[in-house]
Amino acid sequence: MDKPHALLVASPGLGHLIPVLELGNRLSSVLNIHVTILAVSSSSSSPTETEAIRAAAARGTCVITELPSVDVDNLVEPDATVVTKIVVTMRAMKPAVREAVKSMNRKPTVMIVDFFGTGLMSVADDVGMTGKYVYIPSHAWFLAVMVYLPMLDKLVEGEYVEIKEPMKIPGCKPIGPKELMETMLDRSDRQYRECLLGGEEIPTSDGVLVNTWEELQGNTLAALRGDGELNRVVKVPVYAIGPIVRTNGPIGKPNSIFEWLDQQPERSVMYVCLGSGGTLSLEQTKELAWGLELSGQRFLWVLRKPTSYLGVNSRDDDQVTAGLPEGFLDRTCGMGLVVTQWAPQVEILSHGSIGGFLSHCGWSSVLESLTKGVPIVVWPLYAEQWMNATLLTEEIGVAVRTSELPAKGVIGREEVAFLVRKIMVEEDEEGRKIRAKAEEVKVSSERAWNQGGSSHSSLFEWAKICRLVSS
Template identity: 70%
Template sequence: MDQPHALLVASPGLGHLIPILELGNRLSSVLNIHVTILAVTSGSSPIETEAIRAAVARGTCEVRELPSTDIDHSPDATVPTKIIEMMRATKTKTAVQDAVKSMNRKPTVMIVDIFGTGLMSIADDIGVNATYVYVPSHAWFLAVVVYTPVLDRVVEGEYTDIKEPMKIPGCRPVGPDELMETMLDRSNPQYRECMRSSGPTEKADNILEWLDKQPDKSVVFVCLGSGGTLSLEQTMELAYGLDLSGQRFLWVLRRPTSYLGASSTDDDQVSAGLPEGFLDRTRGMGLVVTQWAPQVEILSHGSIGGFLSHCGWSSVLESLTKGVPIVAWPLYAEQWMNATLLTEDIGVAVRTSELPSKRVIGREEVATLVRKIMVEEDEEGQKVRAKAEEVRASSERAWAQGGSSYRSLFEWAKQCRLVS
C-alpha cells in the first residue's frame, strides 16, 4: 500500500507557519506519513525563511515556499483581513493547484490553518478526499470562533455593550473584556471576513435548522462521499427518482463528472446539472447542499430515516451506530464488498439491481429503493429498519464499559503495556 501523503498549507506569518511546520514533523516522524508543506510566505520576511530551514533541518517534511499574492486591500484593512483575502485569492488557489500537480504522489488529506479555509473549496479539484482546519489554540478560543455565526444572529448591537458574559456551548462564557479584536466592531470589514472564514459552521447551522423542522425519521440523507461524483445522466436520474419517491431528502450533491465547463464547486454550477425546475418542485420537501455538510450530526438527527450511501466504511459505521438503514450505492474500491456485506450478511441495507458503476440506475428504481427504507408499510423495509436498530443497540453495548469492543481495546493496550 502506498504511504499516505498529507498536504499542509500555512498562511503568512510565523504564528501560522511554525505550528504547521511542527504538525508536519509530528505527522511524519510519529505516524510515518509523507508530508508536504506549502508555505505561503509574506515575501519580505527573512525570519520565515529561517524558520522553514530550521524545520527542514530537524524533520523529514518536504517544504515548498509559495510566493505571496498581491491584493488590492482597502486602506484600513487589518493584518488578519489581508491574510484571509490573500489565502482566498484566485492566484493563491492556482499556485496550490499547480504545486500539487507537480507532485509525484497525490495527497490523501489537506490540512489548512484557520486563515486558509478559503482554500478548502479546491479539494475536489486537486483530488483530495478529506480536508481539515488546524487550530493550534485552546478549546475556548475555538468554541468562540465556531459559535460566532450564532452570536451574529442572536445578539443585537455591539458585543462590547453587553453587560453579562455571553454563553458559549461547552465552555465558560466570554465577557466584553475577553473578546477577540475581530469582534470589537461588527461594522469593520475584519469582522465580516472572519465570519466568512467560519462558513462551514454557518452552513451546518442552516442544515440542522432545516432538519429540525422535519418530522421524525422522514428524511433520506443522500451523500456519496467526498469523491462521489456521478455522470450528468445519473445525477439527473437520481434527482428524478428522489422527486418520484415522494419522500423528504437532504442531498449533498457533487458536480457531475460530465458537466462541461464546471471547474469549481460553486452552487450555481453544481445545481445546473439538475433537471429543470427540480429545486422549485421539491422546495420544502428537499434540501440540496453543494459543499460541506456535517455528516455525523446529520445522521444523529431524529428526522433522518435512511441513508443513500456509497458505502465507504466510515459512512457505514456512522450510519449503523445511529440505527439508520442504508440504500447501498457502491462506486469504487472496497465499497462493492461493503454493499454485499450490508445487504446479504447483516441485512441493514437494500441495493441497486446492478452496480451503479456498470449502468445508469433509472429513476423508478431509485424511487423504489428510497421508499423501501422510508415507508413503514413496506415489509422488506420493516426488516431492514429493525435490523439497523438492532445493530445500533449492539454497538452501544459493545463500547459500553465491559462490552466486547471495550474489552478488546483494553486487552490490546495491556499487551502493548500502554495500561497496567
C-alpha cells in the same frame, strides 16, 4: 513517570487520515497514553484534510505532525493509479519517518500503520520499538480478503472478474465479481501487485487492529483467529476494536441545514451523500434527482459537481445545480434540500428527522450510519465499497442495493424511487425488517464500547500485550 507512547502513521487522503486521527483520539482518551500521529501530506491535500488535522489538534488528545510527502514521479508510471501512488509514497517516506521518530523526546513503545503503510513497519525495528501493528479502518471481511489474496494469486488463473463462481475465502463469505476490490480488477496493473504485497506484509506485523466488533462480524473474526486455514495465513492476533467513528462536533448557529431538519417529522428524511469523491455522470445525476422526486419522500442531498462539469470554470454552486433536471429545485422545494457545500455528516445522521442514508458505502460513512441506527441504500462507486455493499445487504441486513453496480451503468429513476420508498415508507415489510435490524446494530455498537464490552476489552487486551497499560 512518562506515559507509554504510541506512534500512528496516516497515509495521504481524507479517507485514510480521518480513521487514523480517530484511532489516535480513542487510544489517548481510553488508555490514557501519549499518542503521536505522523500525517503524510500530499501535493494535492485538500482544504478538508487540513481542516481535519486542525480540528483533531484542537482536541488536544494527540500530538499531530505533518510530514511532506516525497516526490515519487520517478518511481511510478505516468498513468499510475491513486492507490499505487499512495503505497509507493508511504514506502519512500521511510527515511523521513525514521528521522521524525529519532527526533522525538520520548521513544514510542509501538508503531501503528494503516494498510497503505505496511512498507514502513521496519522503522519500528530500526529504532527499537517493542511492537509494530497494522490498523485496518475497514471490516473483517476486507482484512480476510487482503491476507488471503496471495493465496488466490497462486490458485486462480486469469482475471478474477472472469471467474464465474465466487472465490472461497476459508471460514468467510466467498468473494465474487460484484464484490472485488478495485485493486483486484486488473492483475497486470501495478496497483494489484502493491495490494498483493500489502497482503504479504500484514502477517509480518505483531498484530492487526480492525474497525469492527464481535457482534457485527463474529464468524469472520473467528475464522481469522481460529485454527483453520485463514488463521494460518494471517498468523498474528486480530483485535476487533470498532466502531471507531467521528464524534459529534459543535454546530455553528444559524445553520440552514439543521434549521430545515428541525422542521421535518421524525425519521422522514433520506440523507443522500456519496462521499468527498463521489461524483456522478450528468445522466446519473439527473436520474437520481428524478428518482428522489418520484419517491415522494423528503430528502437532504449533498450534491457534487457532475463528472462532465469537473474542471469547468464557473461559480461552483451554479455548476453543481446546473446538472439537475429543469425545475427540480422549484418542484421539490419544501420536500427536499440540496446542499452544494461541505456538510457535517455525523451531526446530520444524528438528527432525529433522518430515516435513511443513500451512501457510497465508504466504511467510515457506513459506521457513522450504523452507530446512529440509520438504514442504508447502498450506492458503491469504487475501492472496497462493492464489498461493503454486499456485507450490508446480504450478511448484516441493514440495507437495500441497486440491481446492478452503479459503476457499471446508469440506475434509472424508477429504481431509485423504489429503493428510497423501501427504506422510508413505514408500510413496507422488508423495510420494517431492515429498520429494525439497523436499530439492533446501533445497540450492539454501543454495547461493544461499554465497560467490559467486546471492543473495550479487546483494546485493553492489545494494550497489555504491547505494554501500553499494566496487566
